[in-house]
Amino acid sequence: MSSPAAAFPLSQAAPVATADAVPRTVVHKFGGTSVADAERYRHVAQLLLQRREAEQVSVVSAMKGVTDSLIDLARLAAEGASHWRDAWHALRARHRGAAVALLAEDAGEGVEWLDAQFDELLLVLEALAVIGGLPREVLDRVQGLGEVCSAFLLGQHLLALGEACAVLDAREVLVVDHGELGVTVDWALSAQRLQQWRRNNPQPRVVVTGFIARDRQGRITTLGRNGSDYSGAIFAALFNAEELQIWTDVDGVLSADPRLVPEAVQLEALSYDEACELAYFGAKVVHPQTMSPAIERGLPILIRNTFQPAHPGTRITAQRSIRGPIKGLTLSPELAVVNLEGTGLIGVPGTAERVFSALRQAHVSVVMISQGSSEHSICCVVRGNDAAQARDALLRAFAGELAAGQVQRVHVTDNVSVLAAVGDGMAGQPGVAARLFEALGRARVNILAIAQGSSERNISVAIRSEDATRALRAAHAGFWLSPQTFAVGVIGPGNVGAALLDQLQAAQPALLARANIDLRLRAVASRGGMHLAPRAVQGDWRSALAAQHETSDLDRFTAHLQAAHLPHAVVIDCSGSAEVAERYAGWLAAGIHVVTPNKQAGSGPWERYQQIRSAALASGARFRYEATVGAGLPVITTLRDLVDTGDEVLAIEGIFSGTLAWLFNRFDGSQPFSALVAQARALGYTEPDPRDDLSGVDVARKLVILAREAGRALSLPEVQVESLVPEALRDGDVETFMGALEQGDAALLQRLQRARERGAVLRYVAALTADGASVGLAEVPATHAFANLQLTDNVVQFRTRRYCDNPLVVQGPGAGPEVTAAGVFADLLRVAAGEGARL
Numbered sequence: 038m039s040s041p042a043a044a045f046p047l048s049q050a051a052p053v054a055t056a057d058a059v060p061r062t063v064v065h066k067f068g069g070t071s072v073a074d075a076e077r078y079r080h081v082a083q084l085l086l087q088r089r090e091a092e093q094v095s096v097v098s099a100m101k102g103v104t105d106s107l108i109d110l111a112r113l114a115a116e117g118a119s120h121w122r123d124a125w126h127a128l129r130a131r132h133r134g135a136a137v138a139l140l141a142e143d144a145g146e147g148v149e150w151l152d153a154q155f156d157e158l159l160l161v162l163e164a165l166a167v168i169g170g171l172p173r174e175v176l177d178r179v180q181g182l183g184e185v186c187s188a189f190l191l192g193q194h195l196l197a198l199g200e201a202c203a204v205l206d207a208r209e210v211l212v213v214d215h216g217e218l219g220v221t222v223d224w225a226l227s228a229q230r231l232q233q234w235r236r237n238n239p240q241p242r243v244v245v246t247g248f249i250a251r252d253r254q255g256r257i258t259t260l261g262r263n264g265s266d267y268s269g270a271i272f273a274a275l276f277n278a279e280e281l282q283i284w285t286d287v288d289g290v291l292s293a294d295p296r297l298v299p300e301a302v303q304l305e306a307l308s309y310d311e312a313c314e315l316a317y318f319g320a321k322v323v324h325p326q327t328m329s330p331a332i333e334r335g336l337p338i339l340i341r342n343t344f345q346p347a348h349p350g351t352r353i354t355a356q357r358s359i360r361g362p363i364k365g366l367t368l369s370p371e372l373a374v375v376n377l378e379g380t381g382l383i384g385v386p387g388t389a390e391r392v393f394s395a396l397r398q399a400h401v402s403v404v405m406i407s408q409g410s411s412e413h414s415i416c417c418v419v420r421g422n423d424a425a426q427a428r429d430a431l432l433r434a435f436a437g438e439l440a441a442g443q444v445q446r447v448h449v450t451d452n453v454s455v456l457a458a459v460g461d462g463m464a465g466q467p468g469v470a471a472r473l474f475e476a477l478g479r480a481r482v483n484i485l486a487i488a489q490g491s492s493e494r495n496i497s498v499a500i501r502s503e504d505a506t507r508a509l510r511a512a513h514a515g516f517w518l519s520p521q522t523f524a525v526g527v528i529g530p531g532n533v534g535a536a537l538l539d540q541l542q543a544a545q546p547a548l549l550a551r552a553n554i555d556l557r558l559r560a561v562a563s564r565g566g567m568h569l570a571p572r573a574v575q576g577d578w579r580s581a582l583a584a585q586h587e588t589s590d591l592d593r594f595t596a597h598l599q600a601a602h603l604p605h606a607v608v609i610d611c612s613g614s615a616e617v618a619e620r621y622a623g624w625l626a627a628g629i630h631v632v633t634p635n636k637q638a639g640s641g642p643w644e645r646y647q648q649i650r651s652a653a654l655a656s657g658a659r660f661r662y663e664a665t666v667g668a669g670l671p672v673i674t675t676l677r678d679l680v681d682t683g684d685e686v687l688a689i690e691g692i693f694s695g696t697l698a699w700l701f702n703r704f705d706g707s708q709p710f711s712a713l714v715a716q717a718r719a720l721g722y723t724e725p726d727p728r729d730d731l732s733g734v735d736v737a738r739k740l741v742i743l744a745r746e747a748g749r750a751l752s753l754p755e756v757q758v759e760s761l762v763p764e765a766l767r768d769g770d771v772e773t774f775m776g777a778l779e780q781g782d783a784a785l786l787q788r789l790q791r792a793r794e795r796g797a798v799l800r801y802v803a804a805l806t807a808d809g810a811s812v813g814l815a816e817v818p819a820t821h822a823f824a825n826l827q828l829t830d831n832v833v834q835f836r837t838r839r840y841c842d843n844p845l846v847v848q849g850p851g852a853g854p855e856v857t858a859a860g861v862f863a864d865l866l867r868v869a870a871g872e873g874a875r876l
């Protein structure tokens with residue numbers, strides 16, 4: 038391919054740049070999104086007029102959606118569908134409307150010109166209806182009409198504004214060939230024709246039709262769907278432009294398709310190589326062939342936003358700007374994996390050649406190839422539509438080997454997408470593939486095949502299409518191109534749940550800004566109803582929950598959390614309900630993390646506990662429940678660290694109830710115990726029914742949780758529990774109970790006095806030793822740590838092989854919604870950190 042610009046220096050005919058560096062020639066390409074209606078043409082014209090360029094060439098696409106409509110129209114007519122005329126009328130009306138709005142007093146002539154085009158189209162369509170088929174050449178003629186009308190509208194509008202402007206129908210100059218490797222340009226012929234055309238049309242502004250051209254036989258053709266970008270690059274070469282600016286509806290090339298990854302970031306600069314990889318693998322923003330005319334000439338391409346003309350956009354040049362290992366990710370949908378497998382392939386030269394020539398003969402293009410060094414199988418990714426053909430071609434080509442049992446099978450997996458990570462920065466840098474695979478693994482995406490070229494600019498993986506969006510988002514977050522996002526659902530906005538939701542909403546912006554993690558609250562379920570937010574709960578969660586009218590349903594709640602295609606989902610159960618705990622194993626098996634202050638699962642039936650643990654182990658999802666013991670205190674974390682580092686727990690002792698701690702800290706005989714219970718209740722230190730605290734069951738549950746964490750298969754019925762609720766008062770309503778509680782005062786006072794005589798105090802203590810587990814009142818020496826607690830403080834002592842003389846003690850406030858919620862929140866952050874968030 039020779040350079041047309043060198044051979045035919047066309048632009049020298051145009052005005053030459055002046056001293057204050059007005060660019061000589063700039064080619065602008067406006068996509069369909071930039072010229073959707075009259076208003077947008079006006080906007081584009083203003084944008085052009087504001088630019089000081091000696092020669093200004095605008096290549097335009099059809100109005101948004103028009104090419105699709107024209108193709109539909111041709112198909113409908115060819116199929117003999119009755120309503121094609123209505124569609125034709127609608128399309129003509131859309132163009133007429135734009136002409137009337139744009140062309141002021143010239144509108145009449147404009148509409149006439151457009152009508153002539155549509156009349157001609159009508160004739161073609163009628164002919165199609167008669168012949169009942171759609172020959173390729175006719176389709177090419179029909180589908181290019183949108184560009185013809187579009188260039189006319191913009192050109193006439195500029196003229197109506199008093200600008201000297203010429204409209205170039207690319208079919209007059211652009212000659213192309215359709216080869217196996219796509220469309221190639223006859224540069225010499227095209228340049229010569231353009232030179233001729235320019236002699237008769239020397240205006241400084243030119244509007245050119247994108248997409249369309251002629252072949253060497255003079256037949257109308259196109260450059261393929263989305264081909265106007267390529268037209269832009271071709272005309273930039275033919276006009277010897279200094280720059281090609283591609284105007285679209287986004288701020289440039291983004292790190293991923295913004296429709297799939299809303300957090301995608303704009304890329305300031307790309308090398309041609311990177312842009313080729315991104316474009317080739319499906320980033321729709323630039324057509325893949327656009328780059329080749331630019332590369333040859335070192336022509337910079339800018340991708341810019343028509344709606345934000347001040348934004349600098351993305352600059353694509355030969356220069357490499359390396360920022361991080363990858364620049365962007367692309368996703369190609371609607372593919373299939375074809376796998377040829379056989380022991381007879383091992384070490385046999387020429388197998389690959391036979392596979393590819395069979396596919397070539399069947400006109401199947403291969404998107405991705407992968408073969409392991411065992412040579413036992415060879416795997417190709419092809420377009421979904423070609424899969425059956427590809428399989429048949431291979432079955433034919435290897436029929437002999439299949440019959441002889443040397444090839445075992447040719448297998449097709451449909452509904453496949455290819456995810457590709459692209460960037461010059463990955464060359465020679467270890468760990469890039471690992472990061473991609475880790476992100477996909479964490480998002481539970483199975484990889485079907487892998488390919489990386491030795492240019493190390495692209496790592497591609499074939500995955501199932503149903504996983505594609507989640508995979509793309511996970512990889513995008515995994516490379517820190519966007520925040521690590523978690524879909525969070527909270528059940529039970531009671532005291533702790535409400536405090537947690539408040540903390541979550543308050544901390545969310547700072548976590549996003551500082552640590553790049555997005556804890557996105559998507560669902561809140563209470564007994565009275567639930568709120569499922571389309572994206573995230575907006576504003577205060579209380580009003581959102583109050584405004585909903587949906588009854589709570591945990592199936593829908595779960596489906597909603599998963600539907601977001603976010604890489605990670607977390608359920609936070611603040612309900613205290615055993616029914617919700619029944620769901621944990623299912624959630625964990627589905628990869629949803631579970632965080633909870635609810636003691637039901639940790640202290641409930643051993644079998645369920647085991648199911649929950651194994652579900653978590655199998656899926657890698659985490660089950661965290663730090664706040665079940667000691668509220669926000671790091672009790673379970675400490676115990677885990679001890680066990681994980683190989684220590685052996687000999688005994689655990691402590692005061693695990695803030696309520697009972699407070700009561701016995703205050704119980705000095707100066708007032709009856711029942712009066713203290715009434716006070717604690719009034720202060721909100723007890724459960725609504727203080728028997729829940731006084732029965733000791735809650736403490737026993739905490740002891741079970743710790744025992745299991747320490748490796749003991751303990752269950753609740755095995756714990757010896759001393760209840761402080763007199764036998765006769767166990768049933769009946771709360772108020773009756775409170776009224777009668779003084780019945781037990783005398784006995785408790787007596788125990789206190791006996792303890793004192795021995796220089797001790799009374800404390801409600803939980804103990805796990807080699808001999809068993811018990812919770813109940815104990816006499817504690819007045820000098821003992823347990824005898825000197827403040828207010829509602831909890832204390833836990835771990836006696837282990839390493840901490841044997843002097844136990845490890847965790848102590849501090851162990852009750853209250855705020856600190857408990859903070860414990861839950863900390864668990865959530867640990868889950869996030871476990872998923873790679875950098876906190």
Ligand code: ADP
Nearest residue numbers: 068069070285286289290291293294320321322
């Ligand atoms: P035009 O009509 O201007 O040619 P297109 O619709 O062909 O516009 O291409 C622009 C669209 O490409 C954007 O609106 C965006 O949704 C999509 N797109 C896909 N991948 C990317 C990406 N990586 N960067 C930017 N845009 C992308």
Ligand code: ASP
Nearest residue numbers: 098104248262263264265
């Ligand atoms: N109008 C053509 C299409 O929709 C070309 C383009 O817009 O790039 O494919």
Ligand code: MG
Nearest residue numbers: 068263321322
């Ligand atoms: Mg496009």
